[in-house]
Amino acid sequence: MPAVSICTDPFVLTAGAMARSYGFPGFEYVIIPHPVASLSAGQIRERARGLMPDLLRILGVE
Amino acid sequence: MDTPDPSFAEDAAGLRQAMEYYADQGWTDGLPVVPVTESYLAEFLAFSGRDPDDVLLDMPHLNRALTVRLAAINAALAGCRPGYFPVVLAAWESLVAEGYVGRAIWQSTTGTAPFLIVNGPVRERLGLNSTGNVFGSGFRANATIGRAIRLGAINAFGLRPHELDQATQGTPAKYTACIAENEEQSPWPALHTEFGLAAADSAVTAMVIRSCVHIEARHTKVPEQLAADLAGTIARTGALIHETISAALVLSPEHARLFGAAGWSKADVRQAVYERAVLSWPELVAAGKEAVSSRTRWRLPADHPDALPVPDSGSLHVLTSPEAVLVLVAGAGNAGVSAVVETFGPRGGPPPVVRVGV
Numbered sequence: 001m002p003a004v005s006i007c008t009d010p011f012v013l014t015a016g017a018m019a020r021s022y023g024f025p026g027f028e029y030v031i032i033p034h035p036v037a038s039l040s041a042g043q044i045r046e047r048a049r050g051l052m053p054d055l056l057r058i059l060g061v062e
Numbered sequence: 063m064d065t066p067d068p069s070f071a072e073d074a075a076g077l078r079q080a081m082e083y084y085a086d087q088g089w090t091d092g093l094p095v096v097p098v099t100e101s102y103l104a105e106f107l108a109f110s111g112r113d114p115d116d117v118l119l120d121m122p123h124l125n126r127a128l129t130v131r132l133a134a135i136n137a138a139l140a141g142c143r144p145g146y147f148p149v150v151l152a153a154w155e156s157l158v159a160e161g162y163v164g165r166a167i168w169q170s171t172t173g174t175a176p177f178l179i180v181n182g183p184v185r186e187r188l189g190l191n192s193t194g195n196v197f198g199s200g201f202r203a204n205a206t207i208g209r210a211i212r213l214g215a216i217n218a219f220g221l222r223p224h225e226l227d228q229a230t231q232g233t234p235a236k237y238t239a240c241i242a243e244n245e246e247q248s249p250w251p252a253l254h255t256e257f258g259l260a261a262a263d264s265a266v267t268a269m270v271i272r273s274c275v276h277i278e279a280r281h282t283k284v285p286e287q288l289a290a291d292l293a294g295t296i297a298r299t300g301a302l303i304h305e306t307i308s309a310a311l312v313l314s315p316e317h318a319r320l321f322g323a324a325g326w327s328k329a330d331v332r333q334a335v336y337e338r339a340v341l342s343w344p345e346l347v348a349a350g351k352e353a354v355s356s357r358t359r360w361r362l363p364a365d366h367p368d369a370l371p372v373p374d375s376g377s378l379h380v381l382t383s384p385e386a387v388l389v390l391v392a393g394a395g396n397a398g399v400s401a402v403v404e405t406f407g408p409r410g411g412p413p414p415v416v417r418v419g420v
Contacts, residue, residue: 013224014226021124021125021220021226022125041367
């Protein structure tokens with residue numbers, strides 16, 4: 001099943017290291033601003049809406 | 063002063079070159095490491111009695127595993143003597159038995175460290191410190207056995223900061239954290255004998271820890287007051303990420319003797335500390351930690367959409383149970399100073415006490 005990983009910007013270095021350890025050095029993520037844990041439900045929905053174009057691009061949706 | 067032997071200067075230059083090479087490869091914790099040759103590695107493996115290819119710890123999510131050979135290489139890099147290797151092996155086995163390291167805790171933002179407690183005759187045989195400055199520097203066996211685990215994490219699993227180790231701040235215990243129990247100055251049975259081993263056995267108990275907080279209590283002879291002082295340090299809102307917590311009480315001989323002289327067993331200490339380690343409802347509300355999440359069981363405010371319903375009064379026993387408190391004795395018998403080690407476990411079962419082989 002096609003999937004896209006999402007991570008917040010401070011985790012980009014680790015995400016890259018994980019991708020390299022699996023042999024996918026150029027693996028692309030959707031990167032969103034930090035933090036997420038302290039956001040309200042409304043703010044989370046806003047984040048989700050904001051990342052959709054990037055997510056669809058990585059999935060290859062025209 | 064004698065003129066140094068010229069060959070010594072050459073050897074020292076070669077040694078420095080090797081140390082610089084190892085540092086350039088990223089094979090260190092920041093401090094210099096000891097160069098390891100095949101013949102030196104063989105001296106460590108001779109103490110293991112195991113196949114060098116045996117896997118001690120597997121992390122499939124990283125595509126990496128720690129073998130006996132890799133554990134030995136990192137013990138040598140850390141500055142261990144070959145004879146320390148059985149303790150290092152028992153430490154790895156204990157960490158595996160505890161379970162958190164296999165679940166990626168070493169990559170967590172929490173920034174934990176492995177904390178090792180050594181019991182039994184091996185303490186004296188290897189010169190492990192159990193008395194003054196027990197959490198501090200100055201003792202090769204303590205310093206290098208603890209460091210062997212950190213270097214294994216770095217080199218076998220690639221858990222380097224800014225890469226796969228995501229610790230927000232980490233802890234000084236990440237360099238090394240290995241103590242021996244001061245069994246000789248304890249009024250109680252040693253830690254390993256509480257969990258099925260004989261006093262003549264040697265053992266390692268490894269625990270994932272967040273912090274080590276010291277308490278000053280030189281003023282009292284009343285066991286209830288001392289229990290309250292320890293409990294006050296355990297029951298801080300900042301320690302609560304999940305619903306409840308665990309702890310190891312590392313009592314100085316003076317504090318242990320105070321409890322012992324009052325006729326208190328370790329179980330009595332556990333119970334007394336559990337009963338007093340309490341946060342009131344207003345204290346929890348003030349920190350926004352009065353509820354727990356229905357999904358993660360992490361603490362959050364009652365008005366969070368994931369919050370489970372909570373009673374609007376009463377207080378919280380912050381410890382999971384009296385059994386979630388380990389009690390042991392370490393340090394010098396010279397003052398009323400003890401430590402609360404903030405551990406992840408035990409959370410019901412016994413701690414992972416592993417016998418030292420060979």
